[in-house]
Amino acid sequence: MNKIVSKENFSENVVKLEVEAPLIAKSRKAGHFVIVRVGEKGERIPLTIAASDTQKGTITLVVQKIGVSSTKLCNLNVGDEITDVVGPLGKATHIENFGTVVCAGGGVGVAPMLPIVEALKKAGNRVITVLAARNKSLVILEDQMRKFSDEVIIMTDDGSSGKKGLVTNGIEEVINREKVDLCVTIGPAIMMKFVALLTKKYEIPTVASLNTIMVDGTGMCGACRVTVGGKTKFVCVDGPEFDAHQVDFDQMLMRLGAYKQEEQADMYKVSKQ
Amino acid sequence: MAEDRNVAWREDLRKGLSNKERTAIQRVKMNELEPAYRARVREEVNQGLTKEQALVEAKRCLDCPNPTCMTGCPVSINIPGFIKNIERGEILEAAKVLKETSALPAVCGRVCPQEKQCESQCFYKLKLKKDAVGIGYLERFAADYERESGMISVPEIKEKNGKKIAVVGSGPAGLSFAGDMAKMGYSVTVFEALHEIGGVLKYGIPEFRLPNKVVDVEIENLRKMGVTFIKDCIVGKTISIKDLEEDGFKGVFVASGAGLPRFMNISGENLIGVMSSNEYLTRVNLMDAANPESDTPINKGHNVAVIGGGNTAMDSVRTALRLGADRAMIVYRRSEEEMPARLEEVKHAKEEGVEFMTLHNPIEYIGDEKGRVVKMRLQKMQLGEPDASGRRSPIEIPGAIEEIDVDEVIVSIGVSPNPLIPSSVEGLQVSPKGTIVVNEGMQSSIPMLFAGGDIVRGGATVILAMGDGRAAAAAMDKYLK
Ligand SMILES: Cc1cc2nc3c(=O)[nH]c(=O)nc-3n(C[C@H](O)[C@H](O)[C@H](O)COP(=O)(O)OP(=O)(O)OC[C@H]3O[C@@H](n4cnc5c(N)ncnc54)[C@H](O)[C@@H]3O)c2cc1C
Ligand SMILES: Cc1cc2nc3c(=O)[nH]c(=O)nc-3n(C[C@H](O)[C@H](O)[C@H](O)COP(=O)(O)OP(=O)(O)OC[C@H]3O[C@@H](n4cnc5c(N)ncnc54)[C@H](O)[C@@H]3O)c2cc1C
Numbered sequence: 001m002n003k004i005v006s007k008e009n010f011s012e013n014v015v016k017l018e019v020e021a022p023l024i025a026k027s028r029k030a031g032h033f034v035i036v037r038v039g040e041k042g043e044r045i046p047l048t049i050a051a052s053d054t055q056k057g058t059i060t061l062v063v064q065k066i067g068v069s070s071t072k073l074c075n076l077n078v079g080d081e082i083t084d085v086v087g088p089l090g091k092a093t094h095i096e097n098f099g100t101v102v103c104a105g106g107g108v109g110v111a112p113m114l115p116i117v118e119a120l121k122k123a124g125n126r127v128i129t130v131l132a133a134r135n136k137s138l139v140i141l142e143d144q145m146r147k148f149s150d151e152v153i154i155m156t157d158d159g160s161s162g163k164k165g166l167v168t169n170g171i172e173e174v175i176n177r178e179k180v181d182l183c184v185t186i187g188p189a190i191m192m193k194f195v196a197l198l199t200k201k202y203e204i205p206t207v208a209s210l211n212t213i214m215v216d217g218t219g220m221c222g223a224c225r226v227t228v229g230g231k232t233k234f235v236c237v238d239g240p241e242f243d244a245h246q247v248d249f250d251q252m253l254m255r256l257g258a259y260k261q262e263e264q265a266d267m268y269k270v271s272k273q
Numbered sequence: 274m275a276e277d278r279n280v281a282w283r284e285d286l287r288k289g290l291s292n293k294e295r296t297a298i299q300r301v302k303m304n305e306l307e308p309a310y311r312a313r314v315r316e317e318v319n320q321g322l323t324k325e326q327a328l329v330e331a332k333r334c335l336d337c338p339n340p341t342c343m344t345g346c347p348v349s350i351n352i353p354g355f356i357k358n359i360e361r362g363e364i365l366e367a368a369k370v371l372k373e374t375s376a377l378p379a380v381c382g383r384v385c386p387q388e389k390q391c392e393s394q395c396f397y398k399l400k401l402k403k404d405a406v407g408i409g410y411l412e413r414f415a416a417d418y419e420r421e422s423g424m425i426s427v428p429e430i431k432e433k434n435g436k437k438i439a440v441v442g443s444g445p446a447g448l449s450f451a452g453d454m455a456k457m458g459y460s461v462t463v464f465e466a467l468h469e470i471g472g473v474l475k476y477g478i479p480e481f482r483l484p485n486k487v488v489d490v491e492i493e494n495l496r497k498m499g500v501t502f503i504k505d506c507i508v509g510k511t512i513s514i515k516d517l518e519e520d521g522f523k524g525v526f527v528a529s530g531a532g533l534p535r536f537m538n539i540s541g542e543n544l545i546g547v548m549s550s551n552e553y554l555t556r557v558n559l560m561d562a563a564n565p566e567s568d569t570p571i572n573k574g575h576n577v578a579v580i581g582g583g584n585t586a587m588d589s590v591r592t593a594l595r596l597g598a599d600r601a602m603i604v605y606r607r608s609e610e611e612m613p614a615r616l617e618e619v620k621h622a623k624e625e626g627v628e629f630m631t632l633h634n635p636i637e638y639i640g641d642e643k644g645r646v647v648k649m650r651l652q653k654m655q656l657g658e659p660d661a662s663g664r665r666s667p668i669e670i671p672g673a674i675e676e677i678d679v680d681e682v683i684v685s686i687g688v689s690p691n692p693l694i695p696s697s698v699e700g701l702q703v704s705p706k707g708t709i710v711v712n713e714g715m716q717s718s719i720p721m722l723f724a725g726g727d728i729v730r731g732g733a734t735v736i737l738a739m740g741d742g743r744a745a746a747a748a749m750d751k752y753l754k
């Protein structure tokens with residue numbers, strides 16, 4: 001079960017894995033995610049299903065090395081088995097032809113944004129993708145995004161690739177030049193917060209896909225809770241996508257830091273390998 | 274039953290010792306680890322009875338002609354029947370008597386609230402106003418003895434009847450159902466959403482109360498009986514009930530439990546350090562987060578407050594102690610008398626140094642600049658008139674508010690039924706509380722779909738879940754014939 005049938009390195013820190021999971025391949029829709037565990041002492045981490053092949057019975061994951069668990073997963077090779085893969089989880093993305101959609105991704109959000117960009121394009125939208133990173137070497141999945149976008153705008157903090165500036169500068173540039181019907185944003189909470197503030201100003205409906213800390217992914221623990229429109233929501237069952245203008249990003253930002261110290265201390269585990 | 278009591282050896286036993294001599298024996302004391310030691314380790318607190326102790330305790334039982342104790346047991350275990358087998362030294366026979374009724378005696382002997390069930394109806398308690406016979410201790414003793422003897426009997430399996438049955442969830446309800454159906458010759462597959470089999474027995478109840486190996490042996494037994502377990506499979510997500518039907522499953526038993534945590538919706542509840550007991554216990558028990566080898570993180574609190582007075586609250590607060598808390602507190606809005614937890618757990622918690630702040634209710638959590646909880650505000654309460662549950666209801670004492678320092682808060686105020694199956698099956702009748710509605714045979718509004726355990730009762734007990742599993746198996750067998 002869960003054998004890796006192919007692996008492709010998109011960049012040093014981003015890997016595409018095709019994994020045997022016939023039941024999930026059959027039942028998943030765009031926007032769904034899986035929970036994956038590597039090793040008997042492994043952590044359960046959520047990953048978006050980037051694609052599936054019902055014929056081959058496989059799903060595709062695009063994984064970025066962030067910490068211990070994502071690195072362990074990226075270090076697996078073709079033929080290896082992933083200890084646990086469970087899903088599909090969460091609510092599927094609402095995909096339709098909205099018109100012009102700006103997809104703004106950065107950091108940990110670029111990988112899970114890929115299948116959404118693809119689905120939006122296939123539904124007939126004009127898709128403009130804005131990718132943000134600190135510098136050129138951290139820009140990931142550019143080629144893959146180009147395949148499904150009408151236009152890709154790269155923004156870097158130092159201008160070493162694309163334009164110099166923040167993701168919000170890239171979005172504003174598009175807003176100033178054409179009518180935008182929807183904005184989709186995935187990335188660090190702080191980035192999504194500023195995207196939401198910007199699009200609120202222009203009254204553009206905005207969807208944020210929240211990547212909170214999770215444990216079970218089935219609504220059982222509440223680790224993933226966020227406040228949306230003043231109400232507590234569980235990202236794993238009520239989300240992961242929400243109206244960005246309603247999300248309390250400051251709270252989400254704090255909660256993401258809950259285990260920061262322990263996670264950093266844990267990094268010795270992969271450096272030891 | 275009556276014939277059973279009249280067998281020669283039992284009559285001889287009764288004659289062997291007068292009731293006066295029997296009632297003069299003091300109730301046995303459970304062998305326990307020292308509080309100071311056990312409060313820092315994961316080892317099981319109760320060490321069980323020695324054979325000598327068990328033989329003496331078994332003598333106390335009067336083998337009553339009308340064993341009222343049995344009316345207190347939700348599944349009517351043949352209590353004198355198994356105890357008298359212990360008295361005559363036939364421990365494996367005692368275990369067999371237990372297994373006629375209970376699929377998990379080693380578990381129930383440990384976790385049943387005996388003082389409210391079987392032992393509350395014992396002749397000693399009712400008529401003599403003395404300590405009841407240690408029915409739970411003896412049940413555990415017989416089941417452990419059988420397991421440790423390595424001579425667990427794998428039940429006889431009737432000839433396979435070729436009918437496929439699916440079980441959703443691997444807690445006590447699912448496991449006991451699976452065992453009974455396998456015995457009757459059905460091909461049983463258990464689907465479990467998590468990566469471990471056992472439900473709350475694994476991810477909820479901690480090692481120091483119920484060691485995993487006790488549960489694992491039972492699961493291994495079911496495997497030997499031909500039951501198939503499929504982990505990481507969420508019915509309603511990974512596969513649907515319809516898929517199962519199309520796959521040739523003739524009946525489905527839903528035992529998906531009451532896994533959703535409740536919160537109080539008070540200010541500051543989403544601060545870092547405030548979490549549900551489900552999250553806390555899942556990290557520690559299922560993910561082994563306290564083990565440095567585990568990749569799952571856990572924050573070890575110094576001042577830990579656990580909100581609630583049930584078994585889950587006791588398990589959480591004692592876990593916090595074991596993870597090194599300096600101060601571990603129970604915050605409960607009623608008085609100790611109303612606490613739903615097992616008596617023994619409350620006693621153990623106190624011995625281990627847990628502080629009990631009864632008649633206190635949290636009204637707000639306060640965080641620091643990093644969003645970590647640092648203080649909680651508590652409203653002091655007093656007891657008023659009995660409410661719908663028959664317990665005296667807590668009412669606020671106006672103005673009596675106090676603040677205490679905390680760096681971890683575990684909210685343990687109950688769970689709601691898992692909505693996955695109720696919401697994914699069309700036409701399934703569900704109560705306003707979200708539980709699946711069933712008839713006395715545990716059959717739902719969809720004839721091939723049966724349900725039992727916490728998904729039907731809301732949060733209940735292991736023994737009731739297990740009893741439901743067995744009742745459902747009997748009823749489904751009839752339905753499929
Ligand atoms: C619904 C959902 C879908 C996701 N899809 C994908 C995907 O398709 N591909 C992918 O690469 N990642 C995805 N993620 C994020 C992924 O789950 C995390 O990167 C992973 O859990 C990190 O685990 P780790 O042990 O490697 O890092 P950790 O050791 O847990 O974290 C290392 C550092 O990164 C920070 N961090 C961890 N997780 C996040 C996060 N989610 N957002 C921001 N900062 C974080 C931590 O604060 C910590 O400082 C998704 C997350 C969610 C909730
Ligand atoms: C911490 C704690 C301590 C407790 N202490 C005691 C005690 O001392 N004594 C006592 O009698 N009772 C106690 N209880 C209560 C008791 O554990 C429960 O009443 C009992 O476990 C219910 O059994 P169940 O089989 O209905 O469900 P559960 O044990 O909850 O098992 C349900 C299983 O179904 C799985 N599942 C859910 N949905 C799906 C799905 N869609 N597909 C596949 N699998 C699914 C879940 O992952 C879970 O493993 C305690 C509970 C907790 C949480």
Ligand code: SF4
Nearest residue numbers: 346350381385390391
């Ligand atoms: S199953 Fe529970 S209630 Fe019944 S006899 Fe055993 S310990 Fe008592």
Ligand code: SF4
Nearest residue numbers: 334335337342395396
């Ligand atoms: S009521 Fe008490 S003494 Fe009588 S049979 Fe039951 S356990 Fe024994």
Ligand code: FES
Nearest residue numbers: 217219221222236
């Ligand atoms: S991850 Fe546990 S409830 Fe969402």
